Amino acid sequence: MKKLALHWQILIGMALGVAWGMSSSSLGLNSFTTDWISPFGTIFINMLKLIAVPLVLVSLITGVSSLSDISRLSRIGTKTIGTYLATTVLAVVLGLILVNIFEPGKAFSPEKREDFKEQYASTASDKSSDAAALEQQGPLQPLVDIVPENLFLAMTSNGSMLQVIFFALLFGIALILIPPDKAQPVNDFFEGANMAILKIVDIIMMTAPYGVFALLAGLVVDFAGDDPASAWELLMVLGYYCIVVIIGLALMIFVVYPALVVTVGKTKYTHFLKGIFPAQMLAFSTSSSAATLPATMECAEKNLGINKEITSFVLPLGATVNMDGTSLYQSVAAVFIAQAYGIDLSLSAQLGIVMTATLASIGSAAVPGAGIVMLVIVLQQAGIPIEGIALILAPDRLLDMLRTTVNITGDATVAMMVARTEGQLHPPTEITVR
Template sequence: MKNLALHWQILIGMALGVLWGMLASSLGLVDFTLDWISPFGTIFINLLKLIAVPLVLVSLITGVSSLSDVSRLSRIGSKTIGIYLGTTVLAVLFGLVLVNVFEPGKAFSPEKREEFKEQFASTTTQRSSAAAAVEQQGPLQPLVDIVPDNIFKSMTNNGSMLQIIFFALLFGIALIMIPPDKAAPVNDFFEGLNLAILKIVDIIMMAAPYGVFALLAGLVVEFAGNDPGAAVELLLVLGYYCIVVTIGLLFMILLVYPVLVMTVGKTKYKHFLKGIFPAQMLAFSTSSSAATLPVTMECAEKNLGINKEITSFVLPLGATINMDGTSLYQAVAAVFIAQAYGIDLSLTAQLGIVMTATLASIGAAAVPGAGIVMLVIVLQQAGIPIEGIALILAPDRILDMLRTTVNVTGDATVSMMVARTEGQLHPPTEITIK
């Protein structure tokens, strides 16, 4: 597969992983797959997580320090955050429109609801406990959490990405404010370190097709067990809900982002999609914006021609606070659960969902499954039974893959928009993807 482009290698790995998972389920090779194949997927994810913190820290420091003045940083930062919040609110609103029009929750029978509650009772309790800890915090706790008391402690936890971003911004601003001759050696050090980290990313990505194969093979056998028909039946029961979520995600990726790319970014969307495609495929297979970040940055710079000083600031920030796909999913899932329980949500309650889902997306960790924990907070705010999460846990991993793809595409879209408005977009004449 060495002669194939990376995105084709990843696609082949995904297809073979699904095929192997179904065969393993049919032939009784579930334990073999979980013991001898799935761990390689975990190793691949760990490698991506390994490089996430160093990449964000170093790339943000180099990106901010290269802006040369604090006023420019302020302009780019406010522009980036404003666009991120705008697209997130739009995603939540469209999700609410979809779920109210199609009403997928009313397709569940009481018997099926009880079956899901019993099957996922322990997982639901675990998610509820995690969310309860967040819910008990004060209104300004998210602001407090952004400022670390020990940066080295924060760097040992991928869930503390906002704290790392805060330190990197502070460090980069300090480099701008000290005399240039004193800052030069530090800038050179971080430039060299950044190159080394990017080379590590290249090395890790050589294993991407095999890691993706192992990830999806393990996912399919966990989902189906020894009965492949169980997966099919489950998907049929929850298919309506999944379709509604998918329509919303497609709305973002096929309508909202194209409009933004073509009007503000002044770029053909086909060109944009071709350039970001490897990152989309990795996002789909890993369900992690943070794990995909190295590839997203590489695609944005090499394939889309976005200046490094923009990507090194906008993309790490987006991987942490911009979760359009996750926010849309939370809106649909919350109302879906309310419908399944026969709860009619008022307009005020649904507007509360918009606010909560938007704010929750900012604090959600860019790792698989984080959206479920934040969904509990959304449910509590709207007065929807938390136990209803049991209804959507089964297909959540698949939807997580889809919404992460949207999250990553949204990050790249905003990066292109900011680059164009700053005169930092220089698309290559031809896209070459490794």
């Protein structure tokens, strides 16, 4: 009997997790779910985070050193970063267009706004404090933060991924510049380490359906509490806002990315979607581009035929700096909050949102919930009350799952575009999804 494909196993795990969570709320099993099921979801996330830094470090060093000359690295890097910035700006502008057309913020009553402010006051305050610390930094602080003062300290946190990438690029370039006979043993070591890490990824992915089940069961229990009806009521109140965000994210996946894949990547979008689907499901369940990176790289190489030379450079960089879904969400959320407070934003204020959201996406950590902290900076720049963030905290996890899916799809799209222009795209005759 043929084994069920991995993406179907993940889908089944997601469905069973939601069903268990709702049943737990109805039957009073919340404590059991929190104590005995949810921890397995945390373990699964921890395993993915465990492998993220070693994967980025080793794969980038291997990828850069294999380019053999600096001019090629410069060409690929310019294409990658330029395309990432272009898609991010496009996502922000698309979000602004949609939120100005549908005006979801005007659907809130004053009473409901006060309820949200009171319920989420402490969380909103914490996010504001985090953003205030970032606001006090100088204009070049993001550039300073890229260069680590201690590599081993940088490797202790997935939030310092840019620093790890900086060192990996520097090390890879150094391997190109030293004599080949001296560089070869080092290259062989990292090539072997890369194979071992990818095998660890395979082992971790075998547990994905169970991890996804535990993650979603715990999420639903936290969201619904002892009254499942309250979860549905909350979703109905914020449904309009969610729909606008979802429309924008859907346009990215089903309009923007198909246009790029077909015209530049010269590949059928159905083939692309089928190949990246397992990574999309993992991104949806984990809400973390960094945690999904191993699966994204595996899908891009094995299912889409993108050369490892490209994936090992483009995808780790994209997981850190390319956040199309997060950028679109930030623009919609900012204007939504302004509308809820009766604030009319001028064209210049909305152009400011485009710039701030684009830059914020580059500095946003590829972990669950990081977009909320960066959103506070966007709100402050536009002069929108920070307290309004309380309005969108309730459905944020659901939207975080969706926008992370868009983020990794955008990464894979750019990888395919760069691979095609570099002659490094060789689609397999049959997609393998386990």
